[in-house]
Amino acid sequence: LDRGINWSAPLPSPYAPEVTEDLLAGGRLLREAFYQSPRFTEPRGTVIIGPDDHDAPLLLIHKGSAYARRTLPDGKRAITELFWPRDIAGLEHIAIGASYREVVAAAALSYRLLPSHVLRTLMAERGVALKLLSLAAEAHLRMDRHLAAIGRLEARERVGGLLLDTYDRLRHNGLIARSTFNLNLTQNEIGDHLGPTSVHISRTLRQLRKEKIALVYRQVAVIIDFARLREMVAGLPPLFFPAEPVLNAG
């Protein structure tokens, strides 16, 4: 059981050392730009960015969570990315003028928007361009890893991975302190994200509950046994890079 031991994940990703300063400056400018826009709030389920929106804005999340969703021609749905507070969604819109997926609020969502043309202007600032590229790279890394998981792991490991990844991401950003957190996804949505049907997600969760590894009840997840959960998802590469000498205290 979790006895207050720090079970959190390894250190964050090491950026190329020579860019950390630029990244910090760029991140600051980016945040300031967002803060010039008003803060919106929308209830769960709201489509923030439509599937065919033109010149869609970028989106900084303050509170709640959101996901990117694709609807296939036959009506099947796939959730390809999850966004949590401090994440920026819609980086693609800076270069590509049309959206190809929806961004949907997974919980009551508080956020700010920034039109893509503002970003294009702001990119003149070296740090901003670099920060945007690094955000894109992080998203790429997560999708790459998710792709490997979906293609090569079984439902059990994928579900375990989702729980652990979410915990690690939230914990790493200081958004939670205990082993309980709000997943904000119905079992149907979990299925759309991981591949299996909601029926199978239900069975998998029941199994984890029965084995006293983790508990998901009404979108609230509780990780009971970190050691066995981490062992269960050992097939998955680590979410962040392996620990390294700290590069910068910035």
Next chain:
Amino acid sequence: LDRGINWSAPLPSPYAPEVTEDLLAGGRLLREAFYQSPRFTEPRGTVIIGPDDHDAPLLLIHKGSAYARRTLPDGKRAITELFWPRDIAGLEHIAIGASYREVVAAAALSYRLLPSHVLRTLMAERGVALKLLSLAAEAHLRMDRHLAAIGRLEARERVGGLLLDTYDRLRHNGLIARSTFNLNLTQNEIGDHLGPTSVHISRTLRQLRKEKIALVYRQVAVIIDFARLREMVAGLPPLFFPAEPVLNAG
């Protein structure tokens, strides 16, 4: 059957109109930078970028093809991206100093390398930064779509999708003119890319062969019946954006 009718895919992706000029300029500069470096050639199977390389370079492909591969802790492999001539691989390295996957030559590969720090300098040029972001966005789009396919479609549709996507990408870049092309992937590698085992890939290909839809023999693919193939992968969203009024003749 294919009677010389143009079965190729819809138009390329529409960039935000106000950036097309910058993109062209940036692309030119980027290409020029690559051309300052020597051209290398490696045989099929060569690992161009190792899984733990630090400060890995970017890679412009001239001839042949390559793929990005992850090896999971238990030895299972996942191929998460395919690269064809004119593609640039390793955009992540500009911001993230460590590689998290391998880049492997899928055929005799002719390519050039560019160290990431050169890119970081070159990014001062507005067009270059924008071009890099747009390349990242395109890669993101492809992965997003692939994720949806892996998560929601069956093996048959995935295999069909791979064939059709490859054809469309090659054709769109003027790299092939007929319905035959070299896939450069063993059935094992196809499996690593699409999810199923090589055994099941073999059976699926046999089925397509029997139905006279497509033929893959010794890594060479021949699309026999475009109409039925496109119908078969109707569940997949289009590779490029739907046709639009042409933005720019540039």
Next chain:
DNA sequence: CGGCGGATTGAAGGGAATCAATGCTTGTGG
């Protein structure tokens, strides 16, 4: 209270994995 979306559970069926044997090419060396 009735209705509704989400979750649960059982039974049956199917798609894909696994295991294992065989065949086919190509390259190598005797």
Next chain:
DNA sequence: CCACAAGCATTGATTCCCTTCAATCCGCCG
């Protein structure tokens, strides 16, 4: 020039993970 090994592909038999279908249940809201 043939034997042989190695890697890839093919195929059958069996198993199993997951889907599908359908019924039920639960908590919540008007």
